[in-house]
Amino acid sequence: MLATRIDRLTSSLVRDILAAAASPDVISFAGGLPATEALYQPELAALDPAMVAQALQYGPSEGEPALREQVAGQLRAQGLPCSAEQVLILNGSQQGIDLLAKLLIEPGRSVLLESPTYLAALQAFRLFGAELHGLEQGMGIDADSAMDKALGHNPCMVYLNPTFQNPTGHCLSAAERQRWAAKLDRSGTVVFEDDPYRDLAYDAPAPAPLVAHLKQTPWVYQGSFSKILAPGLRLGYLVAHRELFPHLLRLKQAADLHSNRLSQLLVLEALQQGRLQRHLARILPLYRARRDAMAASLSRHLAGLASWMLPQGGLFFWLELQRPCDTLALMRDLLECDRVAVMPGSAFFAAPAGSSYLRLNFSHADAGRIDTGLALLAKRLHQAG
């Protein structure tokens, strides 16, 4: 009686972990949650009452015109030429994934994506029946030849997260972006660049978006205010090639008419008044310090048990365990006995991976709890080994 796509809705394991990790007595490395003290506090009382009154009525499906202008201006400054007419305001960037799935996927069509990649993208593309083809990258594999091979599947979409990737933290260089863009241009497939972590750059600014190097093939680029302002506002945006925009707009209208106008107003204020930049200047040192604290604690407790790279941005360390390990069982033991939450790496792969991985978020817990949690993780790994 239910649609067959419902059979493809994957298990609620991840939701279960995140729900358990929300308990205050748990040291959580599991989610992608901003630190509580890094959440942007909107000045509700300072909002113009006339603008609030207007924001209570139905609004345009595209989003507020002034916010679309701000987003386009910001993207141009980051090296992506675009206009406000190409910007669609989203109810968080997860919605962009749903809209792109509707735009392009039919059962049996191929989607090419990094392996590992953002797990909720895997879930959404699977729901619509895509065959997922993983592109190994960034961990020493020859990414260019992997891309050539994967394009042979004739994908309807290539989903990429080139900047401080979730879960690996990897960031493609400008030269890699150019080479990949040239290959993708020849393929003619739609390129979907998901870029929620760009502004969380701790060492150097990220290179311009990959889609900025495309000359022919249609593309969609999306960003989010969840990681740099506050996820509870549920606000993101996409920018689409002019050919794709009208379809995405109609899909947005059919999905929920338009995005929350109060959130749009609050984010517009943050952009117009320079509050976003001041907020970023405040949270970047905090996140950099936590990243460095996690790096130090990893070296202290997990040397010889796992390998990792120092992420130059984003919110995660990606650990490859030295010895194969049932990371699901490890996760359960850690959560139940030690009150530490980690995310098993297997959730991020389209197909079973050869090695055992863990994703560790460094933004949510403070340095002391990071060290305590990693010591407990190391103890479990020693026991397992």
Next chain:
Amino acid sequence: MLATRIDRLTSSLVRDILAAAASPDVISFAGGLPATEALYQPELAALDPAMVAQALQYGPSEGEPALREQVAGQLRAQGLPCSAEQVLILNGSQQGIDLLAKLLIEPGRSVLLESPTYLAALQAFRLFGAELHGLEQGMGIDADSAMDKALGHNPCMVYLNPTFQNPTGHCLSAAERQRWAAKLDRSGTVVFEDDPYRDLAYDAPAPAPLVAHLKQTPWVYQGSFSKILAPGLRLGYLVAHRELFPHLLRLKQAADLHSNRLSQLLVLEALQQGRLQRHLARILPLYRARRDAMAASLSRHLAGLASWMLPQGGLFFWLELQRPCDTLALMRDLLECDRVAVMPGSAFFAAPAGSSYLRLNFSHADAGRIDTGLALLAKRLHQAG
């Protein structure tokens, strides 16, 4: 290259009308917009800062627990037995339509719905490939035998708006609800009751929801805060049969993770503090007066040109024109020459209708503008005839 469902995205006519109708010099009967003076003004400055701070973080896909409790309590009071565990908070009730389409529809499956019905439901169900079967009702047709006949299509879903229906304004009696529920129970199909207008009852309270009479077949009921508080908050909810809830929750998570938490906080406050009831007590007389003003102006200007029923709730009059008329051309002339916006009835039918209809919203314009606009409509109809 695009998914075939994109070919089924219907024209943007309605969006064009609504966009044109938003101009302040237009007398708009076209949308379903609450009156500007009837929008709930949330007391942003009065919100508990600790609750606001908490609402900035990621939240549960189900929605805020306290809001789910409030919604369930309200529905039980309206005669629908349910618990908070069955409530899913939505980013507006249009989202519920998208989720139900994902849950049940595959290309070629039948969906049974009233004819006419809410046009954005037609669009969303078509997008997913449903074959739509209209159930004529409420305008003098034998609804029960129409229902028997339509159930022969073996629908995967029956979508109903039994209370102050959009567009007809029709309200099924308690006895009709019981008879329909008995038939639907025997069919075993999923019943999806969409109920955004229930609280806008001008003459007597609406009968209990139709799904409250179901004993066996799975059901989903949804409501909205858009018409009774403010659409810009984009907040609605669904309540689902226990069998269906877990799937809908996962679909919600895949669609946008969770609903806007600030809006949830504002609506929760409105419910807990009794503000919603006080707001309703204030806006019902306003809407009743506008309905009566439109009824008087219709009698004054359109007697002999159209027939209509006095709606006992909701936001619309539904006019059947005495003579067949190209209502699209009529709409365009009215908008361009007279600056009056109406909605052609054809947009609300799954299949071409035998007669010509117009839907007229009475909530947005004041009594003076209603009379001016209807005089201009009558003049055009006289010219056309």
